[in-house]
Amino acid sequence: MLAALVALHPGQSAWAGAEQDARAEATNNAGAFLQELGERAVVDLTDTEISEAERESRFRALFTKGFDTAAISRFVLGAQWRKATDAQRKEFLAVFEDAVVQRFLPMFAEYSGETFAIGKERHDKGKSDHVFVPVMITPIEGEPFRVDWRLRPADSSYKIIDVLAEGVSLALTLRQEYGAFVKRNGMDKLIEHLRRKVAMGAFAPKQAQ
Amino acid sequence: MINLHLNGLFRVAMAGLLSLLLLAGCASSSNVGDDQLAQSDAAFSDVEDDNDPIEGLNRFTFAINELLDTVVFQPLAATYRVLLPQFVRDSIRSFMRNLNTPVILANDLMQGSWDRAETTLTRFVINTTVGVGGLWDPADDWGYPYHNEDFGQTLGVWGVGPYPYVVLPVLGPSTARDGVGIAVDSYLDPLGYVLDQEILLARSFVQGIDFRSRNIETIDELKRDAVDYYARIRSVYLQRRVDEINNGEPDENAPAPGLSEDQHGDDQLSTFE
Numbered sequence: 001m002l003a004a005l006v007a008l009h010p011g012q013s014a015w016a017g018a019e020q021d022a023r024a025e026a027t028n029n030a031g032a033f034l035q036e037l038g039e040r041a042v043v044d045l046t047d048t049e050i051s052e053a054e055r056e057s058r059f060r061a062l063f064t065k066g067f068d069t070a071a072i073s074r075f076v077l078g079a080q081w082r083k084a085t086d087a088q089r090k091e092f093l094a095v096f097e098d099a100v101v102q103r104f105l106p107m108f109a110e111y112s113g114e115t116f117a118i119g120k121e122r123h124d125k126g127k128s129d130h131v132f133v134p135v136m137i138t139p140i141e142g143e144p145f146r147v148d149w150r151l152r153p154a155d156s157s158y159k160i161i162d163v164l165a166e167g168v169s170l171a172l173t174l175r176q177e178y179g180a181f182v183k184r185n186g187m188d189k190l191i192e193h194l195r196r197k198v199a200m201g202a203f204a205p206k207q208a209q
Numbered sequence: 210m211i212n213l214h215l216n217g218l219f220r221v222a223m224a225g226l227l228s229l230l231l232l233a234g235c236a237s238s239s240n241v242g243d244d245q246l247a248q249s250d251a252a253f254s255d256v257e258d259d260n261d262p263i264e265g266l267n268r269f270t271f272a273i274n275e276l277l278d279t280v281v282f283q284p285l286a287a288t289y290r291v292l293l294p295q296f297v298r299d300s301i302r303s304f305m306r307n308l309n310t311p312v313i314l315a316n317d318l319m320q321g322s323w324d325r326a327e328t329t330l331t332r333f334v335i336n337t338t339v340g341v342g343g344l345w346d347p348a349d350d351w352g353y354p355y356h357n358e359d360f361g362q363t364l365g366v367w368g369v370g371p372y373p374y375v376v377l378p379v380l381g382p383s384t385a386r387d388g389v390g391i392a393v394d395s396y397l398d399p400l401g402y403v404l405d406q407e408i409l410l411a412r413s414f415v416q417g418i419d420f421r422s423r424n425i426e427t428i429d430e431l432k433r434d435a436v437d438y439y440a441r442i443r444s445v446y447l448q449r450r451v452d453e454i455n456n457g458e459p460d461e462n463a464p465a466p467g468l469s470e471d472q473h474g475d476d477q478l479s480t481f482e
Contacts, residue, residue, distance in 0.1 A: 068466065068467065071466040071467045072466045074466065075464075075465070075466035075467070076466075099434070103434070122459075124461070125461055128467065128468055130465070130467065130468075132459060142423075146457065148459065150465055150466075152467050161465065161466045161467045162465050162466055164459075166449065166452060167448055167449060167451065167452025167453075167455075167457065167459075167460075168444075168445050168448045168449060168452070169448060169463065169465060171465060171466050172444065172448065172463070172464060172465065173441060173444045173445055173448065176259070176440060176441075176443070176444035177435065177436055177437050177440045177441040177444055178436060178437075179259075179440075180259070180437045180439075180440035181436045181437045181440070190436065193436055194436070197434060197436075202433055202434045203433075203434045205430075
């Protein structure tokens with residue numbers, strides 16, 4: 001499900017509609033942002049000349065630029081976020097970013113030619129200024145699957161605020177899962193637990209272990 | 210989900226128990242009348258009220274299922290995958306899917322999805338003839354993709370909410386509604402009246418193993434970095450059901466980052482960004 005984030009590769013994109021008329025271009029700004037982010041990710045991160053440390057710092061930069069990590073963390077921790085101290089929030093953001101780095105960075109080393117098709121973007125009806133960009137990903141082996149990206153406008157561009165794989169929201173799943181944990185053990189324990197998992201390499205994709 | 214064929218008395222007993230749970234769930238919810246809200250509220254409830262009134266029992270059943278999976282199902286699924294080439298396993302799945310047509314068709318109709326019913330019927334005709342008894346799926350290439358429907362989804366479309374969450378022995382995550390759905394589907398299936406009990410069980414078993422074999426890595430991933438695997442599965446299952454009931458249409462009522470009142474205030478973080 002989380003292989004979605006790696007599948008944004010320039011040469012493989014195909015617009016869902018056959019033609020690209022002016023209207024489509026005007027309303028597909030969010031889609032364009034996503035595509036550009038993906039292209040940049042591939043160029044920056046699959047470079048074989050750079051060191052691992054450099055690769056990681058580029059990844060972190062792209063991640064903080066492309067994703068609204070603050071809003072996602074607020075949502076994932078809900079009431080706990082409001083009660084948390086600044087220090088705790090910082091710690092959570094840090095370990096969350098570490099987990100994402102561990103999970104996704106290795107995938108850029110082995111992009112294997114999945115195709116993806118960016119569909120027509122869709123605006124959230126009335127409730128907010130969010131935009132959904134549907135992407136259909138076809139892996140080399142296995143069934144195609146649907147990934148929707150929820151973006152919100154930010155500083156004349158966009159930030160990704162959620163990723164949904166076949167209808168399962170990453171943010172919501174983490175919220176319900178971490179929420180159950182925090183309810184029983186408190187936020188500090190969660191941060192500690194996540195740190196331990198990162199140290200153990202629990203987030204790394206299987207082939208990298 | 211596995212369409213399990215249970216013998217008569219057990220079927221009735223399970224349906225009865227789940228119906229009681231279902232009614233209990235209905236009585237305690239105030240949103241049963243409004244389709245989408247009923248789905249959303251239950252599936253996306255806050256951690257303070259996670260729609261899991263029998264969580265203790267559920268976690269216990271879940272643990273047993275996990276043990277069974279580790280010891281029996283996962284190894285079997287892995288062996289199945291190693292022994293049988295992809296095209297054989299695909300044929301098995303196509304064949305099984307074709308046999309499920311009556312149940313899928315019935316549920317399409319009960320939901321009033323005429324277009325989808327038509328697709329289901331067309332698939333059946335094409336795959337049974339050109340696809341040689343359902344062993345191949347040319348219909349998919351010709352623009353008639355497979356979709357699954359079950360009575361749990363039908364109940365969902367009719368406005369029944371997914372509470373309470375129930376982990377069924379062997380069958381795994383479910384809800385009172387979906388559990389009743391499984392029982393009803395087994396009554397709807399014509400093959401249930403024609404084939405022997407052992408054959409029906411074997412069929413369910415093969416379907417289960419085939420499904421498991423296609424999800425070995427996915428499930429491993431879900432397990433590996435989970436802080437609370439039980440809660441994760443509960444969340445994923447309930448969200449998937451909403452997605453299935455809506456046939457892939459996004460749920461406008463789903464909570465997400467950046468929506469509610471406590472989401473604003475980027476200034477809260479600017480101090481340490």
